[in-house]
Amino acid sequence: MTKHETITADETRSAARHVDVLVVGAGISGVGAAYHLQQQRPNDSFVVLEALDSFGGTWLTHKYPGIRSDSDLYTFGYRFKPWVGAPIATAEEILTYMNEVIAENDLARHIHYGRRIQTASWDSATNLWTIEARVAATGEIDRYTAGFLWMCQGYYRHSEGYTPEWPDMDRFKGTIVHPQTWPEDLDYTGKRVILIGSGATAATVAPAIAADCAHVSLVQRSPTYFIPGRNANELADILRQLDIDETWIHEIVRRKIIFDQAEFTRRSFEEPEAVREELLTGVRALLGPDYDVETHFTPSYRPWRQRIAFVPDGDLFQGVASGKVSIHTAEIERFTETGLKLKSGEEIAADIIITATGFNLNVLGDIAFAIDGQPLDFAKTVTYRGMMFTGVPNLVWVFGYFRASWTLRADLVADFVCRL
Numbered sequence: 001m002t003k004h005e006t007i008t009a010d011e012t013r014s015a016a017r018h019v020d021v022l023v024v025g026a027g028i029s030g031v032g033a034a035y036h037l038q039q040q041r042p043n044d045s046f047v048v049l050e051a052l053d054s055f056g057g058t059w060l061t062h063k064y065p066g067i068r069s070d071s072d073l074y075t076f077g078y079r080f081k082p083w084v085g086a087p088i089a090t091a092e093e094i095l096t097y098m099n100e101v102i103a104e105n106d107l108a109r110h111i112h113y114g115r116r117i118q119t120a121s122w123d124s125a126t127n128l129w130t131i132e133a134r135v136a137a138t139g140e141i142d143r144y145t146a147g148f149l150w151m152c153q154g155y156y157r158h159s160e161g162y163t164p165e166w167p168d169m170d171r172f173k174g175t176i177v178h179p180q181t182w183p184e185d186l187d188y189t190g191k192r193v194i195l196i197g198s199g200a201t202a203a204t205v206a207p208a209i210a211a212d213c214a215h216v217s218l219v220q221r222s223p224t225y226f227i228p229g230r231n232a233n234e235l236a237d238i239l240r241q242l243d244i245d246e247t248w249i250h251e252i253v254r255r256k257i258i259f260d261q262a263e264f265t266r267r268s269f270e271e272p273e274a275v276r277e278e279l280l281t282g283v284r285a286l287l288g289p290d291y292d293v294e295t296h297f298t299p300s301y302r303p304w305r306q307r308i309a310f311v312p313d314g315d316l317f318q319g320v321a322s323g324k325v326s327i328h329t330a331e332i333e334r335f336t337e338t339g340l341k342l343k344s345g346e347e348i349a350a351d352i353i354i355t356a357t358g359f360n361l362n363v364l365g366d367i368a369f370a371i372d373g374q375p376l377d378f379a380k381t382v383t384y385r386g387m388m389f390t391g392v393p394n395l396v397w398v399f400g401y402f403r404a405s406w407t408l409r410a411d412l413v414a415d416f417v418c419r420l
């Protein structure tokens with residue numbers, strides 16, 4: 001759902017500054033857009049407007065323990081900047097990598113932070129977008145005109161995560177935390193923690209906090225497929241031993257990963273049972289023959305119908321095998337004063353409940369769009385290749401892949417925009 005903040009007619013506006021291209025957001029897509037514009041359209045002027053006070057988007061917003069990518073950085077990294085670390089990276093490592101991209105290419109001068117875009121209006125008489133952004137520091141409105149609007153605003157609201165409404169949540173006497181707004185001072189040492197969720201976030205948080213907590217109870221409505229594996233890339237390691245240039249290593253390893261992933265995806269459609277068995281065998285190997293993998297780690301759907309997360313070094317499963325993390329697969333009936341009551345009848349006590357229950361989807365940045373004075377309802381448009389919308393001129397929207405790294409597609413969309 002979209003939440004538009006309004007700008008009133010009498011608010012102070014700056015004089016409009018014109019750019020050829022205005023990029024919305026300085027996450028991995030927006031910084032990539034800036035790089036590609038500079039390289040491929042050196043004579044075009046552009047600006048990147050970012051609501052937050054720094055770059056990184058997802059990797060800046062999320063600060064929960066263990067925050068890391070769930071795909072490899074050879075493909076989640078840009079095609080133009082070699083990744084030299086372990087394939088699965090922490091948020092901090094990704095921010096360092098992005099900072100290098102900004103510094104090495106002198107992109108900082110194009111990025112303006114603390115500017116939340118609130119309106120974008122297209123005018124067919126001038127063939128221009130007018131964009132208004134609220135400046136966080138002063139509350140004033142910055143105005144721009146642009147020939148082209150490049151939407152790199154991601155797909156969820158950065159200010160708050162999604163927490164379902166469960167019965168009696170207000171009765172719980174402990175602390176409820178959403179990973180997207182993790183309190184810096186949250187002390188979970190020696191505490192009993194319930195972690196609700198079965199996605200990549202839950203799989204990351206559980207092993208990251210388990211050693212310090214008294215116990216972590218992971219409560220999931222239904223299981224998810226995971227790929228446990230070593231956080232290393234053998235091919236990259238071999239190529240490094242051979243003293244191959246990092247640019248080559250990046251390209252070769254990317255191609256190999258893209259090839260392998262395409263093959264894995266093909267097999268998950270054509271021989272889903274075999275793929276399912278392989279995935280479950282990987283989990284069983286870490287949990288031992290007596291663990292109930294059928295109940296807790298066997299999804300009802302075929303592999304790749306939902307995103308599959310890589311679990312580096314199988315850390316989630318090590319936590320389960322050690323007894324520090326227990327998995328409870330059942331729906332939540334209600335919250336209690338001391339924890340949760342599940343529909344299975346089980347009651348779990350906790351001091352802290354973490355709701356790793358996802359995002360508030362928000363695909364176009366909570367911006368009020370208008371075309372020639374008429375409010376734009378994107379639901380009434382049809383997309384062209386998932387990038388452009390019927391009746392919306394000179395606007396491209398970046399949405400990454402579902403079964404491969406986001407940035408692979410962000411790079412491709414960038415080529416398209418620059419050609420266009």
Ligand SMILES: Cc1cc2nc3c(=O)[nH]c(=O)nc-3n(C[C@H](O)[C@H](O)[C@H](O)COP(=O)(O)OP(=O)(O)OC[C@H]3O[C@@H](n4cnc5c(N)ncnc54)[C@H](O)[C@@H]3O)c2cc1C
Pocket residue numbers: 024025026027028029030049050051052055056057058059062068069070071072076115116117118152153154155156158201364365366367398400404405406407
């Ligand atoms: C914890 C986590 C882990 C993930 N791991 C992976 C992974 O391993 N592999 C993968 O492929 N994908 C992963 N994803 C998905 C991930 O979000 C994307 O891959 C990618 O980081 C998105 O980048 P982006 O730049 O498009 O959007 P974002 O990172 O969401 O950045 C968008 C930026 O736009 C800004 N913005 C939004 N609206 C406005 C506005 N109105 N005005 C100004 N600025 C605005 C935001 O403040 C933000 O900084 C992960 C997501 C999460 C939450």
